[in-house]
Amino acid sequence: MAALTQEQTLIREQAKSWMTEQYPVRKFREMRDSGNPLGFSQDTWQGMIDMGWSGILVPEQYGGSGLGYQTFGLVLEETGRQLTASPLFASAYAGATALLVSGSDQQKQDHLPHIVDGSHIMTLAIDEGPRHAPLQTALRAERKGAGFVLNGTKTFVHEGLAATHLIVAARTSGSVGDDHGLTMLIVRADSDGIARNRLSTADSRGYANIGFDHVEVPADAALGEIDAGYASMDAILDRCRAGIAAEMLGTASQAFDMTLEYLKTRVQFGQVIGSFQALGHRAADLFSAMELSRSCMEAALQAIDGDADNIAELCSLSKARTGEFLHEMSNQLIQVHGGIGMTDEFDAGFYLKRARVLETAFGNQAFHRDRYATLLGF
Amino acid sequence: MAQDQLADFRAEVREWLAANFPASLNGRGMAIMDAAFSDGAMQDEAAQWRARLAERGYGAPTWPKEYGGAGLTHPEARVLGDEMAKVGAFNPIPMLAGMGVTMVGPTVLEYGTEEQKRRHLPGIASGEVRWCLGLSEPNAGSDLASLTTRAVDDGDSWRVNGQKVWTSGADRSQWCGALVRTDPDAKKRDGISFLMVKMDQPGIRARPIPLIAGASPFCETFFDDARAEKDDLLGPLNEGWSVVKRLLQHERQSQTSAGGPASGPTVTIQEMARKYVGTNERGELGDADLRTRLAKHLMDAAAHGLTGERITAEARGKVEVSAAASILKNSATVVAQTRAELTLEMMGHQGLGWEGDGFTSGELAAVRGWLSGKAMSIYGGSFEVQKNIISKNILGLPETTQKG
Ligand SMILES: Cc1cc2nc3c(=O)[nH]c(=O)nc-3n(C[C@H](O)[C@H](O)[C@H](O)COP(=O)(O)OP(=O)(O)OC[C@H]3O[C@@H](n4cnc5c(N)ncnc54)[C@H](O)[C@@H]3O)c2cc1C
Numbered sequence: 001m002a003a004l005t006q007e008q009t010l011i012r013e014q015a016k017s018w019m020t021e022q023y024p025v026r027k028f029r030e031m032r033d034s035g036n037p038l039g040f041s042q043d044t045w046q047g048m049i050d051m052g053w054s055g056i057l058v059p060e061q062y063g064g065s066g067l068g069y070q071t072f073g074l075v076l077e078e079t080g081r082q083l084t085a086s087p088l089f090a091s092a093y094a095g096a097t098a099l100l101v102s103g104s105d106q107q108k109q110d111h112l113p114h115i116v117d118g119s120h121i122m123t124l125a126i127d128e129g130p131r132h133a134p135l136q137t138a139l140r141a142e143r144k145g146a147g148f149v150l151n152g153t154k155t156f157v158h159e160g161l162a163a164t165h166l167i168v169a170a171r172t173s174g175s176v177g178d179d180h181g182l183t184m185l186i187v188r189a190d191s192d193g194i195a196r197n198r199l200s201t202a203d204s205r206g207y208a209n210i211g212f213d214h215v216e217v218p219a220d221a222a223l224g225e226i227d228a229g230y231a232s233m234d235a236i237l238d239r240c241r242a243g244i245a246a247e248m249l250g251t252a253s254q255a256f257d258m259t260l261e262y263l264k265t266r267v268q269f270g271q272v273i274g275s276f277q278a279l280g281h282r283a284a285d286l287f288s289a290m291e292l293s294r295s296c297m298e299a300a301l302q303a304i305d306g307d308a309d310n311i312a313e314l315c316s317l318s319k320a321r322t323g324e325f326l327h328e329m330s331n332q333l334i335q336v337h338g339g340i341g342m343t344d345e346f347d348a349g350f351y352l353k354r355a356r357v358l359e360t361a362f363g364n365q366a367f368h369r370d371r372y373a374t375l376l377g378f
Numbered sequence: 379m380a381q382d383q384l385a386d387f388r389a390e391v392r393e394w395l396a397a398n399f400p401a402s403l404n405g406r407g408m409a410i411m412d413a414a415f416s417d418g419a420m421q422d423e424a425a426q427w428r429a430r431l432a433e434r435g436y437g438a439p440t441w442p443k444e445y446g447g448a449g450l451t452h453p454e455a456r457v458l459g460d461e462m463a464k465v466g467a468f469n470p471i472p473m474l475a476g477m478g479v480t481m482v483g484p485t486v487l488e489y490g491t492e493e494q495k496r497r498h499l500p501g502i503a504s505g506e507v508r509w510c511l512g513l514s515e516p517n518a519g520s521d522l523a524s525l526t527t528r529a530v531d532d533g534d535s536w537r538v539n540g541q542k543v544w545t546s547g548a549d550r551s552q553w554c555g556a557l558v559r560t561d562p563d564a565k566k567r568d569g570i571s572f573l574m575v576k577m578d579q580p581g582i583r584a585r586p587i588p589l590i591a592g593a594s595p596f597c598e599t600f601f602d603d604a605r606a607e608k609d610d611l612l613g614p615l616n617e618g619w620s621v622v623k624r625l626l627q628h629e630r631q632s633q634t635s636a637g638g639p640a641s642g643p644t645v646t647i648q649e650m651a652r653k654y655v656g657t658n659e660r661g662e663l664g665d666a667d668l669r670t671r672l673a674k675h676l677m678d679a680a681a682h683g684l685t686g687e688r689i690t691a692e693a694r695g696k697v698e699v700s701a702a703a704s705i706l707k708n709s710a711t712v713v714a715q716t717r718a719e720l721t722l723e724m725m726g727h728q729g730l731g732w733e734g735d736g737f738t739s740g741e742l743a744a745v746r747g748w749l750s751g752k753a754m755s756i757y758g759g760s761f762e763v764q765k766n767i768i769s770k771n772i773l774g775l776p777e778t779t780q781k782g
Binding site: 003260263264270271272274275276277279280281283284285287288291292293294295296298299317320321366369370372373374376377378 | 648651652657661662663669670672673674676677678680681682684685687688691692702705708709762764765766768769770772773774775776777778779
């Protein structure tokens with residue numbers, strides 16, 4: 001862990017104890033078993049708002065604490081560890097980031113205080129197909145009067161059912177695949193012409209496919225530049241990649257701890273299974289991968305806070321490396337636990353299912369290896 | 379360390395380098411060291427440069443001044459390294475001293491008597507006395523504690539008998555740090571001592587062993603009634619195991635970097651890939667499979683570098699050798715070996731030359747480097763032994779009791 005300020009240490013300790021004592025995985029299980037369609041329970045979310053975490057990115061003038069990305073990462077690690085379900089990431093991280101990167105003063109004033117107090121849940125609606133591919137955006141926004149009319153579909157929108165506002169990537173000109181012609185628009189989720197279909201997903205969290213049928217928005221819906229929105233969209237996505245990597249590392253670290261604990265307690269052939277060298281070496285490999293991923297994850301968040309010039313590179317590095325580690329760790333969590341790992345009663349399955357969703361979000365390992373190669377000029 | 383103090387030091391180093399580093403040596407570190415190794419000495423300006431570094435204590439900059447160092451703090455030593463790299467300068471002394479600067483010296487600093495420090499350290503710090511290490515034996519490799527080379531106290535001196543193997547530089551060294559059995563009746567690790575033995579004597583014979591990369595950097599070393607002074611025992615009698623454990627930590631630390639000695643402007647592996655493999659209309663490498671693996675490799679290298687920085691930052695102020703050394707040693711090994719394999723692969727037939735015409739010097743060096751790099755996962759505690767260390771010492775997993 002990079003040297004933390006006193007405030008950061010305090011926030012991390014608070015998050016750790018809040019998550020493990022009040023909202024441990026058991027709470028997530030209760031939420032899943034209740035069949036809650038939103039994929040999170042309101043009291044969990046309210047608890048997080050009360051803790052002040054929804055304001056970590058938001059400057060003080062808009063009601064937040066403005067502590068920055070590294071600090072938010074500390075909380076996300078803990079939500080990742082306990083699989084704590086809430087719109088914290090979608091709204092207070094991703095949504096707030098979009099406004100901070102591209103929002104006008106008026107837009108910030110209109111939304112940021114509400115993100116902090118939870119009355120607005122804002123989420124990104126970018127992907128349209130099975131894979132993350134922002135340049136493939138096809139949803140059209142055509143000029144009508146001073147505003148726009150939207151037609152198209154967005155898929156796998158995080159907290160898509162709970163959201164009050166969607167931050168939509170739309171094509172205002174050009175054709176699919178072009179980086180010119182993209183515009184981001186803030187759309188009220190209760191606008192006429194919007195159809196939200198809940199997705200029931202392996203990780204039991206809240207996602208929706210969202211159809212846009214002649215949805216009209218006013219001129220001031222545009223977030224950032226018209227037609228030239230791709231660069232800031234990419235910057236927003238990079239911050240999301242770095243943030244979700246923190247959550248991923250938390251999830252994987254918890255899986256590691258559970259695995260190590262089992263290696264030290266499960267006895268077969270008259271000895272704990274961790275004494276078998278094949279498993280000892282596997283644990284050593286996983287531990288090393290965890291340390292290496294942590295360095296990438298922290299470096300990316302630090303680069304964002306420090307406004308470094310290699311943010312894109314580090315965010316792809318972070319997302320790909322934590323993705324690789326989480327992938328392997330979540331598989332080994334099941335394998336090392338043997339039969340018990342396969343039971344729904346044990347939590348391992350939750351971690352495995354969540355792992356794949358997190359890996360896929362904002363570009364999987366392959367996406368980021370490809371992007372990294374392009375950024376490095378080959 | 380106050381930043382302005384470091385800045386003052388940086389200015390001082392720059393000035394000193396401008397006045398003392400011969401411009402003709404710029405970026406020629408590797409070539410000069412190669413020549414020094416085949417001729418046994420450095421010539422002309424290179425020799426002068428060594429002497430100037432030694433005089434200033436910059437050969438082993440963090441050692442105390444009274445033992446030939448410059449008494450620099452670690453941040454100062456990093457500044458020195460940065461500034462040297464900027465002007466294409468290099469420090470030949472660690473290579474000239476063999477195992478002296480990286481391993482023997484730090485261990486002598488820790489365990490040696492005042493008299494031993496004054497006698498041995500200045501020669502190492504000036505690069506004039508080369509040391510080898512006689513640890514491994516034919517039947518004691520990873521299981522080093524099963525070594526059988528004996529040292530017997532015959533009143534005036536130690537009498538040493540036995541055989542060492544893989545002794546790097548034994549045929550070119552003046553001194554050997556040898557691990558010897560001094561109490562054959564004690565338990566394996568309890569009867570071992572660390573003895574400093576002069577190489578130039580009738581009882582010692584070093585026979586070079588050619589390696590797969592062509593050169594013969596290491597030897598079989600035979601001790602046949604060889605002699606060592608009574609006061610050349612490093613650390614207490616029969617406690618050589620703790621001494622060598624410490625020494626191996628220094629070795630591991632010195633091997634946690636994945637890069638080689640700087641030798642002027644180097645071509646990045648991605649530039650090399652573009653040159654040999656070619657690119658498509660989008661500017662991507664023509665071999666999509668190689669492109670992915672190269673990206674993954676560069677990510678591994680970046681992760682390794684960032685982890686080194688993170689661990690240094692976390693350990694700032696603490697002198698204790700980090701438990702992370704095993705992680706870093708293995709990741710450095712993977713990065714370096716993968717890099718060598720990818721380089722060869724992208725060169726195709728041009729990456730298969732041994733010597734002579736038809737290949738550039740860079741291509742030939744890539745082949746030799748690929749071969750010699752295989753040793754990284756064997757010495758200094760093998761790849762597998764590092765994993766044992768991580769699982770036992772860091773993760774606290776027990777050793778198996780399973781028999782057979
Ligand atoms: C280039 C080079 C330079 C060297 N220089 C020196 C030197 O200057 N001085 C010196 O004293 N020595 C030197 N060595 C020797 C080096 O320290 C030994 O090679 C090393 O300790 C391994 O011993 P070994 O070769 O006998 O292999 P072994 O110990 O026989 O190992 C064989 C294989 O078994 C594996 N293995 C062994 N034990 C275990 C275990 N417990 N669990 C799992 N796997 C295991 C190893 O990882 C390896 O893959 C050098 C070696 C090389 C390659």
